[in-house]
Amino acid sequence: MTGKLKAGLAALALTTGMAQADSVTVGMITTLSGGGAGLGIDVRDGFNLALEHAGEHNIRLVVEDDAQRPELAVQIAERMIQSERADILTGIIWSNLAMAVVPSTVAQDIFYISPNAGPSALAGANCHPNYFNAAWQNDMLHEAAGQHANELGYENTFIMAPNYPAGTDALNGFKRYYEGELAGELFTQVGQTDYAAEIAQIRASGADSVFIFLPGGMGISFMRQYEGSDVGLPIVSAGFSFDQDVLPAMGSAALGVINTSQWSPDLDNDANARFVADFQEAYDRLPSLYASQGYDTANLILSALEAADVSDMDAFRDALHAADFASVRGDFEFAANHHPIQTVYVREVVEADGVLTNRIIGTAFERHQDVHGENCPM
Amino acid sequence: MSLALVLEQLLNGVQFGLMLFLMSAGLTLVFGVMGLINLAHGSLYMIGAFCCAAFAAMTGNFWLGLVAGIAAAAAAGAIIEVTVIRRLYARDHLDQVLATFALILILSEGVRLIFGPFPLYLNVPDVLRGTVDLGVTRYSLYRLALIGFGIAVAVGLWLLIAKTRLGIQIRAGESDREMIAALGVNIRWLYTVVFALGAALAGMAGALVGAIQSVQVGMGEPVLILAFVVIVIGGIGSIKGAMVGALLVGVIDTMGRFLLPRAFATFMEPSQAMGVGAALASMLIYLLMALVLILRPKGLFPAHG
Incomplete structure (x- = not known):
């Protein structure tokens, strides 16, 4: 009896241990209330659609509303890193919020993948190996x-x-x-x-x-x-x-x-056709460029996770930089400063x-x- | 800088001021009569705009939408007064601020639940589209109509308060609450009516302004802050003060945004002057408020001596 219990417990410990090792936590800080809510909601919905399209994946997505307030965004970022143990942060819409959150986040060895804001400082003198922008430089x-x-x-x-x-x-x-x-x-x-x-x-x-x-x-x-x-x-x-x-x-x-x-709903490629059609079906509205950026951000993260483990930071960084995914905007690659080169x-x-x-x-x-x-x- | 441009900016300032007056009149009435600080006043503005947009989209008629917006805001005001605000009169201001702040969050989320997170479409009525020729410049007909509307409402409000029985009760309520209750006026009913009236004015402002701005969740809060500035400048509880304060804030804010960057550009590099001028212009009305508070701590037209 005790033997069975012990074995059971060990098995349980093993599975939870595996679940923890396998699951990657992505913290999304975005604007879901107030005048800028439409942008954040589109990024979130685009991101979720990509996860749905991926089928099986090991991403645990935690979404929080920053209400377009920098001080709130900083608090949420701290919480996501400290208590949610996030491996990757993403989601910020506004450049002033990005400037408040990104530098301290990437300095703590957490990846930040921007689905929107691309302030010039983060592309130039303050660029960082752990910061990628999947949308554009402003x-x-x-x-x-x-x-x-x-x-x-x-x-x-x-x-x-x-x-x-x-x-x-x-x-x-x-x-x-x-x-x-x-x-x-x-x-x-x-x-x-x-x-x-x-x-x-x-x-x-x-x-x-x-x-x-x-x-x-x-x-x-x-x-x-x-x-x-x-x-x-x-x-x-x-x-x-x-x-x-x-x-x-x-x-x-x-x-x-x-x-x-960099994107339009009528852009002619397979990834985009599927994205636009499925987004409309899932959410009953046309996607915006913000939604397309959320979708691409998720696919970028998924593609990197397939190639490398997030705990191996150098390998994961290389995998992100390779940008080996089908972007809805067609050709997509990263420049040396981790910002897109695109049409x-x-x-x-x-x-x-x-x-x-x-x-x-x-x-x-x-x-x-x-x-x-x-x-x-x- | 031509005369036409200055005139157009003055009109813009007056129009902005009159819309601020609609907001601040309700706020100052509620504070004057009930001694209540109502942070949720901006939410009533939002409710007015959303109901107007939704109803105008349904019926295709802006004016029906406007009536619906005003009615919805008044109804929301009355319901809020009866269910929440009534319990707060005896409490101190901090409790009132806390409770009405909670109302902002509840109402914003409620509106989002009903209407969704994306801005609604509301356009100006066909008869008020386009511009009119004022001789020196062309000016938006709708904004001109807003000026007329604002003045008409201000006159109507003055008549209501100076000439009607309800007005007498409101003025009496402002000076001595216990005494008018002792004289047999139904004070509970009076409070609900005053609150609903303030809410209707806010809803009207929201619906009117919503036609040329974005009808979105949270649209009331920036206006609410300005409305507080207005009533602090004008003297809390005074309708006349709200009128003067609103016009001052409207004109100074508009002229500041227009003139300050130009003033700085005379001795600075243009793009730098723009940044500094724009930053300083956004502070201007708060500087005005500070100045008024230093010189006349109770505002320009204090309601109680």
Whole structure:
């Protein structure tokens, strides 16, 4: 009897021990409440869809809401590392939160894989072997917008972004490739809802076009008010302000806007076709670029786990860097600073089957890489 | 910098101020009459906007949506007063802050459960689309209508408080709660009505502003903070103070965002001036509040002497 019990206990200990050794804990800190909730929910849902597609996997996903507050994100990160024993963190949407969480996380020998925020500091001087960005460096899509503004023949563009790290990156990115004059340059507040003062300045500036970076609800407010003001100048932007999370609420104001993105729902590859169809079926809405990034982040982690054990940090890091997975954006590889080298497309907002969505109309950059890598010692 | 631009910015400031007034009027009424700090006032603003958007989408008519939004906010206000707030009048302000903060969380999650996490679509009614020519500049017709609407509501509120029986009871309640109860006024009923009235004003502001902004969960909190600034500047409990404070905050905030970066650009590099100017502009109304508190600690128009 005692023999049986002992054997049973030993077997039990063995199985739980194995479960612990085998299961990899991924902590997702993302924005699930407040004005930015749509972005975080899309990243989470995209991530979960990839886990579902993978079938059998050993990832234990722990999701927590940061409410878009840096101090809360720092607390959650500490908790996930200390009590959940997370091996990998991911999920942060906003660059100011990423700057608060990522440096201390990667310094504790925890991997951080960004599904969205890509502040320039983390791509340049503060890059880290344990930090990977599966989305883009912040500047990238804005550089493409600047490049495309040249092609559209714009010569006097008014540029505007919120006053936080990603906003600064946006304006710098746009200016890096844009060759015309600037009719004006404005920083707005993060979470600002009224843009009357800014629209009045656009009207008075004599600009021939407008570049904005206003993700989430900020973009909805701006576009509604911009449409109502009859200023009517063409808008060129990065995809963040014109994707599936905000288009339904923007309505006709967004129709025809040219924006740049590394992904689009109509991007023609097998992985993307499956992703778009299954996302729609699972969640009853079209995926946004944030969802595509969540999906890619999960697949990147899954591919690395297949090749190496997360406890062998060097091997796992190499496996991540190899990026051996079918990205929904087609070709994908990491540069030396662990940020993607990828194609950036030009899209147009169109109405299809009664729903506003994006269609690819061209390519801004092939195999584009960010400029901050040269300051990165890796 | 042309006259047209300055005029347009002034109009923007006045319009912003009048919408802030709708928010702060309810807040200051509730504080003046019941002595209650209601942090959940922003949630009523959100409820107004969501119900307006949902109803307008259902019926295709913005005005029906507006009525629904106001009614829903008033109803939510009355329910909240009867079930939660009523128990808080005798407690100290910290308990009130705690309880109404809990209400923010509950109402935000509730709205998310019902309407989902993504922003709703609400557009301005067709008749108010486009712009009007004001001679020197073109101005959004809807914003102009908001100015008219705000003034009409302010006048209506003044008439209500100065000329009606309910107004007399509200004013009496502000000066001496026990005495009007002793005189036979049903104080419980009065409190519910005042709270619902404040909620209706917040819901109206939410629905009106929702048509040109993003109707999303948590949209009320930034406005709530501004509304508190307004009533501290104006004098807590005073409707007149709320009006003056709201217009001051609206105009100073708008003009600051517009003028400060330009002022800094005269002696700094443009993109640096933008950053510094924008940062300082966002502090401006709080500096104003600090200044008012130093010079007149009870606000510009103190309600109780």
